[in-house]
Amino acid sequence: MIITKYPQKSDWKNLVQRPTLEKQNLKSLIAEVFDNVSKNGDEALRFYSKKFDSAEIADFRVSRNEIETVKSLISNDLKKAIQQAKSNIEIFHASQKEPINKIETTSGVTCWRESRGIEKVGIYIPSGTAPLFSTVLMLAIPAKLAGCKEIILCSPPNEKGEINPTILYVAELCGVTEIFKVGGSQAIAAMTFGTETISQVYKIFGPGNQFVTTAKEMATEFGVAIDMPAGPSEVLVIADEQAIPAFCAADLLSQAEHGADSQVVFISDNQKFFEETLNELKSQLQNLPRKDLAEKAIENSQFILVENLSEAFEISNLYAPEHLILAIENSEDWTSKIANAGSVFLGNYSCESAGDYASGTNHTLPTNSFSRSYSGVSLDSFLKKITFQNITKQGIQKLGKTIEIMAEAEGLFAHKNAVTLRLNQINQNN
């Protein structure tokens, strides 16, 4: 715990400095995987699945039979919970659809945008310490709503060659078109180049370890888009005296349990409440199954006591958190102070885990200060917006001279000529 009381403004920038990640240089290793998969397809995938996942995979494609079988393995309570989360995520992401809005910018010049789903998208779901079926909901639901035609999912198998059943269940429920038992950088390479079994996609989504992250970056060099750059998960909590120490401590810990490199920042303007929250945090920490991870994350985290809430918001904007919790009175009145954040949770009952699972917002969000320039995943992430224009004879008459003058000033005479020919034809026919 790094506790700072009433820091000077000149120190704020240092306080919100993220620890430099020791980014291993994995590029040459991943480049080898990419080269092998691009040349040898499924055979290379088999080689790496054995090497990295100790799994011998005959057919990477999950069969209809396997999907049917898992349905009986999921409890009814979990199915009901997934259904409520799915419904909320659908409602919120469907509300992001943009109606077509035709704008006449000049008489006879009509411009608009139409959305099209990206035809082929790939979702990567890691296995590891937690089976992130919630991320399947967060990525497959907007992909389906966007109208993506092929939605493929890759997830690493266990040593028996199986994918976590809840991941399979949710993928099927949300309309994933094909599921493949392959993980790591080899899965990203497969979706980048395509293999005999796995389709090439146009955009890859989803979290992953350093191998997967480096592979996604490499995929962009081969013309495949990715959702966003990845870093460890983060929360920043701003709380005042009306907040509840137990709730704040629980929210900080729910972030910390993600991993030892999780980032937690706590800012308050009230000393008594500040101390109470620290005590609550220490006591709640003791009972967590993932105590070791959370404890390490908390060790490196910032607890800052400030003079007033305005300072708190300035520090938060400097940090640009992935998750921002405002446990303050009349929290909604303060939102205009927020310049940089991924997703914001207002008041004492909007806990981060609501947004992580079930309220409807997306949990794939910009980390590592990328909320300064990136939005989280939304329906838009699975769409392209194509601009259209329809210019009538009257329209080009109104606009033609302007285009001619500008094209000539840029020295682009063929651009000018395309207009001049049209204006001449219209004048001749009048």
Next chain:
Amino acid sequence: MIITKYPQKSDWKNLVQRPTLEKQNLKSLIAEVFDNVSKNGDEALRFYSKKFDSAEIADFRVSRNEIETVKSLISNDLKKAIQQAKSNIEIFHASQKEPINKIETTSGVTCWRESRGIEKVGIYIPSGTAPLFSTVLMLAIPAKLAGCKEIILCSPPNEKGEINPTILYVAELCGVTEIFKVGGSQAIAAMTFGTETISQVYKIFGPGNQFVTTAKEMATEFGVAIDMPAGPSEVLVIADEQAIPAFCAADLLSQAEHGADSQVVFISDNQKFFEETLNELKSQLQNLPRKDLAEKAIENSQFILVENLSEAFEISNLYAPEHLILAIENSEDWTSKIANAGSVFLGNYSCESAGDYASGTNHTLPTNSFSRSYSGVSLDSFLKKITFQNITKQGIQKLGKTIEIMAEAEGLFAHKNAVTLRLNQINQNN
């Protein structure tokens, strides 16, 4: 000219193959520039300005005085033209503002998005064969509308240390906050790291040569976002018998004159019209000032005669053009056939140069088949959309169990606990 008549479907993919760009490996050179600029700031910029632009620059910042001086150098006709273009671009991009739409996904669970302008953005405007002041309009106008606070612009100076006056005029007109006389990869490095004179930015926009493009890619490794990957400009024209050969030829040439590597694809279902357009093209080509560039581009370009318009759209979607012109009857009825394109021009009077300059749509568009996964620049490119949620006591009671079950199924007990504590408190107080 590569002319293909009635190709088999199996050949389409080859027809739309873009020539492999000989991407020089500039990475080590650019890495050196980045390293030098990050360490030595303005001094490094001075070194590279002298080396690459033969310009000795004392102060990179364009002064108020220089900006005032250029105003008298721009003709009134050009000022009026720029004003009409600006007005149309403003109208269309302002129409892209998203109203706040609060959605109650479950009773007591309210979710919405709010937009915030990216606080600091950088615009790069090349000089070279054409002074692209139109690109200043296309980038500075949406930046200003988005509410970006710092909008800086870098453009290479000539040997006298001056930037093109129209670029300065338009930058000032559109609300660019500071203009710097620096170009090439050193300008991108300056905006990535900041120097004594030039601010660090969060996102960099704008076209450029291979040095600039490679530098923008490198900027992303240092946490700076960029508008999109860049490639040579392209147009695909689909035309039927009602189209006008002179217009189609002029549109193809207005693309071709951009550079020898410009991509032009022409598809028609009518043989007579097809031949007439080829003849028109050869004759118009003779009179162009940039004939040499256009001729080289046309040499490598595809002219395809197809059986019917449905085939034309299938080929176009495979190619995924930056610009798509539909010079066909009832063109608006065909738009649902378009899966991949950057910007679409409908009918005989919607020439590409209208969109390049003045109709209102943006001309910064995805090339090199990136329209499969990327949109062109829009207001959104200068914004982040932050999600918000406000959950009441009633809301967490309705949603709590779902979150608890899902968190437990993922093995994340601190996530569960954040909800359980709240539910317990509510139950105790009831």
